[in-house]
Amino acid sequence: MSARTVTLETVDRGTVTILEPGWCRGHEGEPPQRYTDVTHRSVTARAAGMLTVHLSQAPYLVGSPEPYPVVSVQLDYNGDxxxxxxPQLFEAFRSVERVVAFVAAEAIRLRGES
Known part of the structure; x- marks a missing residue:
């Protein structure tokens, strides 16, 4: 997927036009934020009702910009x-493993496109 440009309103730099990776779901509806907080996110995958995962990239972070997409994971399970x-929990974990592995493979693939 090729990059495209997107114009965003920021609270500290006004209107900026930046490159947006082809995998980014877009920034429509996002409120203005600081330029350094601009983050690209892919669509979110869900697994086993306990995990969400997506690609994320914050290329303008101060101190530790992300030149490549990272895998953003949220695990939400608490129970007895x-x-x-x-055994059903272990099957759910296998589903989670497959989804995270798929997203991680995509992040690795995208590193080669940069």
């Missing part, structure tokens, strides 16, 4: 299980 429900 009966012992005989543990």
């Amino acid at each position: 299980l009966r012992a005989d429900d543990v």
